[in-house]
Structures are given as structure tokens and as C-alpha cells.
Amino acid sequence: MRQERSGKLSVNSLGFALLGLLARERLSGYDLKRRMGREVGNFWSASHGQIYPELARLEGDGMVSHELVEQRDRPDKKVYEITPAGLAALGEWVTAPVEPRVTRDELVLKAYSMWLAKPEEALALFGEHERLHEERLARYEEIGAWMEAEWGDDLDRLDSPRFASYATLMRGIMHERGYAEWCRWLAGRISARLERRERAPENG
């Protein structure tokens, strides 16, 4: 959602995602794309085709500024830095009310019509996603353990970006755990029914 701001300035969610990364370190558009992949990728993402124009807009609104860095061996790059105005806007946005948006989930949409599918194929689909979310869960839990070991006391400081990173990672962990659990529950129901059918084919 684009937030109304004094006069005609406005920043949308993607803008705040970029500002959230730039509040931690100076980055180029190319780096922002990659950072979003690992840092924020669990709950926000953007293609470079969206990032470059958004950076230009943020600069036009005075939220960021850039410095051209010339490189040998590599193309030159624009390194962006958040401005005091950008930092202020970001801080205000954080605690502004969020109107909940619908989470669109194609797999759940498929589950809604699964009564029309072959049970064996449905079992394969949900089993596959169970594995997928368990893999992600394991990856996130590893990162979490690393953060706890490496960042220790910072995770108790409310004004530390590390605490904030840890908080978003925790959401990722809980999300993957719940999603894997649902897939497992559903796959279990399907395979239990299939086994009963094998033992007593006249009931299928």
C-alpha cells in the first residue's frame, strides 16, 4: 500500500523493504536484489525490473541518495544510502496500522478442489510440499542457531537490527513448521484412506 504523505510524497511496501535494508548498510540496486533474496526473501521479494525504478522514485522523494562508484574489471555502480528523511519515514511507518491483506496460496486453493483428483497424485503433490517446507525449516533453524551463537546479547536489544532480523526469521521458522505440519496431516489422511482401500477394495 502506498502511504499518503505530506503533499504528494508517497512510499509503498517495496520502498520500505528497500529502506529497511539500506538502514543497515549502503547497497547498490544489484546488491539490494541479492540481499532481499536471503534477508527478507521469506516475506518479501522483488525483481530487478521493479527495484531500479523504485530506487529512482525514492531518490526523487529524498528518501535515499546515491554515489557513483567507478570500478575497473566490473561495470560502474550506484551505491545508495538512506537519508535522515528516509530513516524518519521508515521509523514512522513501522508502527503505523497494517490493514491485513489476503494471503493467496495456490496449494490451498488446489486442496479445495482435491476431491476431483486422483488420490495417488494428490498424495504425491502434498508429500512433495511437505519435504519442501521441511527443508526450508531446517535451513532457517540452522540460521537461527547461528544467530543465537554469534549475536547472543544483541538479540535482547530492541534497538538492534539483529534483534529485528531474528524476529523475522522466527516468523519464517513458525511458518514453515506450520505449513509442513499441514502437508503432513493431509498426506497422512490421504495415505490412510488409500491403505484401507487396498485392504478392502469393495469400499473404494
Next chain:
Amino acid sequence: MRQERSGKLSVNSLGFALLGLLARERLSGYDLKRRMGREVGNFWSASHGQIYPELARLEGDGMVSHELVEQRDRPDKKVYEITPAGLAALGEWVTAPVEPRVTRDELVLKAYSMWLAKPEEALALFGEHERLHEERLARYEEIGAWMEAEWGDDLDRLDSPRFASYATLMRGIMHERGYAEWCRWLAGRISARLERRERAPENG
């Protein structure tokens, strides 16, 4: 995602959401909007501005047909019915592979920058969302209990739409449970830190 189909026919996720509802009963565009609100609203939704054109497209592709029902006291309506072709397409789509899309969540995005916010305001925000998701959880659990009592044996039949509805509701329950848990965890961390600060202000 729009699925490639023989020649130039194609149906996107919204189309399959509508087909999933029409596979259970004949409905008008207006009714589809409302049904989506309660039945599918937890993981898909659409405005009427999107539904009416999509129904026309589905009809053009032979997935649905409509009958004009004249009414006294009320505007006439078009009641849509799924065709055999639509039913076949829906059944095939269910077990086709899903490429996972990023879940965009503004509240988690805010958590990522919460180190810039006033702790009291952050606590209020996450506490509010904790209540919101607990309310939804309670509502879903009520519906689940009703389904178990009312639909009983159907919930074990893989070919029953009631089983499918129950499966999607279960996802809703697990989602709200996990989300509320995260909000509670985060709000708890914030308030614990605030209490310590009150007892020893020099550490704030």
C-alpha cells in the same frame, strides 16, 4: 499463473478458484463474491471488478455456461454452471505442479525495521495482531467443530467436497495458530525488555 492449454485457451488461479466453487453449486457472480469471502477467503479472494470479466473469459473458453434468471423485486441475474470441460480442466489442474510464490507480509516487513520504532508502539502493534489472529483462530475452530459434528463420515471420503473444505479450513487453523504464536512471542520479548528497563532505567 496462467496455465498453457491446447491452442490458446488458458485459465489462471482466479479462474480455478471460481471453478472450484462452481463445481459444488450453481452461483451468480454476486454469489461467487460472497462465497469466496467465507469459503475460500482464507487463502484467496477477488473483488467483483475482477470476477465479472473472469466469468466472461471462462465462458469464452467453454469452462462455464450461464442461464439468465429473471427476478421480480430484484435485478435479474446470471447463474453460472461448470461445464464438463471445466470440470476436467479443474481436476487436471489440482495435481499439476505448483511453483511456490513468495508470501508478502507487511507486518513481518515492519518487524524487520522495528529496531527504529518506539518499543511501546511496537508492543501495541503486535499485541493488536495477536488478538486479531486469535479471534480468527477461535472462529475457524468453531467452524471445524461444526463440520466434524455435522459432516462426520464425509470428512474421511477423499472424493467428497466436504473433506476438501475441511482440509482448507485446517490450513486456516494452523496458519492463525502459528501467526498468533509469533505475535505473542514477539510481544512477550518486547514487554519483558520494557519491564527490565522500568526496574533499571539506566540500562534503557
Next chain:
DNA sequence: TAACCCATGTAAACGGTTACATGATTTC
């Protein structure tokens, strides 16, 4: 009489992905 429900549609604007475009360097 004002607000709300029923019922269907279109248009403008925004958000996001994919493809087009360029070009040097490094790795296989």
C-alpha cells in the same frame, strides 16, 4: 430520505513478472 442490499458491468491506476537491451569480465 438516507443508507444499504441486490446485481452487473467498465476504466483507471497500481503492483509485479518477464522479456528486451547492452556490455565487459571471468570461469568452464
Next chain:
DNA sequence: GAAATCATGTAACCGTTTACATGGGTTA
């Protein structure tokens, strides 16, 4: 010699929301 990496940008397209548009009936 082909493919991948670094680096930035634009254009076309699709999906979604919000606003515009109409109009009869019911409820407060």
C-alpha cells in the same frame, strides 16, 4: 567458444484494487 556474473535500465503484459456507473427494492 559458451555460459555465468556483475550492473543498470526500459517495455510489455498480467493480476488486482478502487472508483465510476446504473438502478430498483428494502430498511431504519
